[in-house]
Amino acid sequence: MTGDGWTGFAEPVSTSNLVRPERAAVMRYARLAWEGAPVVRMLEQRLARLHHTEHCVALCNGFWGLVLAMHVLALPGRRDVLMPSLTYRRMADVAAWARLRPRFCEVEPASLACSAATMRAALTPEVGLLLGVHPIVGVCDAPAIEQLSGEYGLPLLFDSVESVFEWVDGRKIGGFGDAECFSLHASKLLNGLEGGYVTTARADVARRLSALRDGRPPDGLDLRLDRFHAAMALASLDDLDAQVERNRARYELYRRLLAGLPGVSLLAFEEAAPTSYKTVVVELDEDWPLSRDETVARLNASRVLARAYYHPPLHRKTMSYPHVAAELALTDRLAARYMLLPCGHHVDHAAIERVVRLLHSLVSR
Amino acid sequence: MIASELDWANVESAIDGVLDRGWYTNHGPMAQSLEARLSALHEVAAAVIVTNHSLGLIMLTEALGLQGEVILSALSPACCAQALRWAGLRPRFCDIDEATLGLAPGSAEAAIGAGTAAILVTPGCDPAPLAALAARHRLAFCRYAQPGRDGPGLVGLAACGDDPAPCALLTDDAGLAARLRNIRSSYGAGPPVTVHRTANGRVSELQAALALEALDRPCGAPNLPLRHLPFGQEIALLAVSQPRRDRLIARLHDAGCPAHPLVLDHRAVHCPHARSIAASCVLMPRRRAYDPAFVDLLAREAA
Numbered sequence: 149m150t151g152d153g154w155t156g157f158a159e160p161v162s163t164s165n166l167v168r169p170e171r172a173a174v175m176r177y178a179r180l181a182w183e184g185a186p187v188v189r190m191l192e193q194r195l196a197r198l199h200h201t202e203h204c205v206a207l208c209n210g211f212w213g214l215v216l217a218m219h220v221l222a223l224p225g226r227r228d229v230l231m232p233s234l235t236y237r238r239m240a241d242v243a244a245w246a247r248l249r250p251r252f253c254e255v256e257p258a259s260l261a262c263s264a265a266t267m268r269a270a271l272t273p274e275v276g277l278l279l280g281v282h283p284i285v286g287v288c289d290a291p292a293i294e295q296l297s298g299e300y301g302l303p304l305l306f307d308s309v310e311s312v313f314e315w316v317d318g319r320k321i322g323g324f325g326d327a328e329c330f331s332l333h334a335s336k337l338l339n340g341l342e343g344g345y346v347t348t349a350r351a352d353v354a355r356r357l358s359a360l361r362d363g364r365p366p367d368g369l370d371l372r373l374d375r376f377h378a379a380m381a382l383a384s385l386d387d388l389d390a391q392v393e394r395n396r397a398r399y400e401l402y403r404r405l406l407a408g409l410p411g412v413s414l415l416a417f418e419e420a421a422p423t424s425y426k427t428v429v430v431e432l433d434e435d436w437p438l439s440r441d442e443t444v445a446r447l448n449a450s451r452v453l454a455r456a457y458y459h460p461p462l463h464r465k466t467m468s469y470p471h472v473a474a475e476l477a478l479t480d481r482l483a484a485r486y487m488l489l490p491c492g493h494h495v496d497h498a499a500i501e502r503v504v505r506l507l508h509s510l511v512s513r
Numbered sequence: 514m515i516a517s518e519l520d521w522a523n524v525e526s527a528i529d530g531v532l533d534r535g536w537y538t539n540h541g542p543m544a545q546s547l548e549a550r551l552s553a554l555h556e557v558a559a560a561v562i563v564t565n566h567s568l569g570l571i572m573l574t575e576a577l578g579l580q581g582e583v584i585l586s587a588l589s590p591a592c593c594a595q596a597l598r599w600a601g602l603r604p605r606f607c608d609i610d611e612a613t614l615g616l617a618p619g620s621a622e623a624a625i626g627a628g629t630a631a632i633l634v635t636p637g638c639d640p641a642p643l644a645a646l647a648a649r650h651r652l653a654f655c656r657y658a659q660p661g662r663d664g665p666g667l668v669g670l671a672a673c674g675d676d677p678a679p680c681a682l683l684t685d686d687a688g689l690a691a692r693l694r695n696i697r698s699s700y701g702a703g704p705p706v707t708v709h710r711t712a713n714g715r716v717s718e719l720q721a722a723l724a725l726e727a728l729d730r731p732c733g734a735p736n737l738p739l740r741h742l743p744f745g746q747e748i749a750l751l752a753v754s755q756p757r758r759d760r761l762i763a764r765l766h767d768a769g770c771p772a773h774p775l776v777l778d779h780r781a782v783h784c785p786h787a788r789s790i791a792a793s794c795v796l797m798p799r800r801r802a803y804d805p806a807f808v809d810l811l812a813r814e815a816a
Binding site: 166168171174175178179182208209210211212238241244245247333334339341342363365366367368369370371372374376377380468469493494 | 532598
């Protein structure tokens with residue numbers, strides 16, 4: 149309970165984006181889909197343009213997009229895919245489906261992202277694929293990781309699920325490495341209900357991914373995107389710039405309100421280049437009186453569905469499939485400090501003020 | 514050429530509902546309602562809806578913890594064997610019974626060895642002797658594209674046009690259902706249980722809403738004048754002979770229908786009955802109802 153007697157939100161406020169594009173736009177694309185227009189292809193073409201790349205292959209979800217991309221890109225005869233441990237909680241499972249062993253590396257403390265240096269430190273001759281991962285806020289140094297990939301002759305895949313809108317060094321995310329994977333899940337920047345896509349500049353990779361996605365013999369798997377999901381994603385694309393403005397306003401409000409709260413630091417978006425402002429992440433430092441997990445629990449009790457940032461890190465998870473055990477002290481430390489605060493379509497400015505007041509009440513006890 | 518299954522009004526209403534509720538995926542009210550309806554309809558303890566048959570089969574074998582060989586009909590859709598390989602299993606093709614076109618129990622029994630993990634049956638056969646065979650040898654028994662009480666089954670749900678159709682995994686085994694839900698990664702759909710690895714096989718609220726609409730529409734066998742059987746995303750027409758098959762494919766192409774021959778997996782060519790039937794089969798898109806002009810064309814060819 150806060151000082152004013154407030155006991156919590158009537159409806160939970162979550163960290164999921166759940167953006168709702170204009171109904172008229174959704175219906176327009178859905179009608180096209182209904183009439184047999186190639187809306188999945190239309191979506192792929194628009195996404196390729198958005199990401200300034202040649203090819204885009206849409207799939208039923210991002211998880212299987214990652215599996216297929218790993219399967220296609222990994223060097224034959226090598227067992228491992230190198231990835232940061234502080235990432236998507238199912239990424240090790242993704243590697244297992246691609247019949248690769250996850251091998252984990254550290255991240256940089258400032259960006260929470262893997263870098264050429266952290267990946268180089270974990271490289272072994274068994275690595276057959278580099279998986280660069282963009283963090284939830286900001287980006288990794290993709291050009292430097294590309295250089296590393298070239299230096300060792302290793303294929304490079306990026307998990308760019310959180311970086312649809314971002315740029316690095318004047319280049320749009322989507323055209324780095326051999327391929328990049330994205331999600332169209334409702335919680336992401338582009339809401340396709342369920343869905344995912346892979347971008348690549350390589351025609352051979354796009355052809356192979358399409359054949360696999362379409363279930364073609366001998367080794368395809370039916371992973372096609374539903375046409376109405378494509379319609380929803382197209383409508384989300386129409387709304388993208390407006391959405392980013394709404395996200396920016398929420399982020400600015402958090403920045404202003406959290407400025408006076410000791411022990412809580414908002415992770416800042418790099419604003420020199422376009423950014424989505426989608427997700428709000430804070431770091432709890434030594435001045436904050438509670439552990440991160442206790443803070444999350446207290447917030448959840450008031451129906452503020454704050455979440456720990458990528459916790460537990462992958463190297464701490466129990467895995468019953470082949471993997472490379474790792475000790476990553478920095479990742480362990482970082483994994484205990486960050487959390488996501490409510491944001492997205494259903495979180496209005498009054499809710500943000502309430503969330504920050506709730507945080508104030510935790511520190512004043 | 515081919516009639517649609519749902520009206521635009523159904524689609525519009527389903528989209529409106531999803532947008533109004535703002536619950537897009539992750540086991541929302543439509544998905545929960547669909548699972549409850551399917552469970553009641555098929556009189557099983559649990560129905561777990563997943564993205565499509567291929568992912569359904571992968572997730573089922575994963576939840577059953579299968580390793581080794583899976584016996585299946587040489588006339589199974591290619592997607593079955595491909596899904597099994599993605600799950601790390603070895604498909605073992607066995608010959609069919611020419612009368613039913615399903616897996617022949619004698620052929621299946623002859624193939625059972627130390628590495629056999631399961632028998633997978635596809636539509637067309639009497640499953641009882643195969644279920645008994647599986648029980649006798651302590652093998653898992655699964656039904657692909659059909660419901661049943663003698664082991665978990667996968668049933669397809671209606672989709673619009675050529676969309677990949679979601680499917681439901683039906684089972685009376687509560688533990689298996691719980692593992693399936695955890696592998697599917699459906700947030701909040703039941704208690705967490707330990708699984709080897711998760712996947713993503715979620716069905717969106719719109720897909721669930723459309724499948725619910727389709728459940729309310731009576732659906733008989735396709736109105737086709739040739740013997741046929743469901744074959745993955747397609748339907749297999751039996752055209753009697755290879756020359757007639759080739760002529761039928763040509764006519765269907767002329768009518769705008771993407772028909773093609775059934776090509777057996779190269780590991781299945783040792784099965785003479787399956788090879789003979791495959792040589793007379795035409796694969797074409799699967800629909801709940803076909804346009805009368807299209808049916809007339811097939812009838813003329815059949816005559």
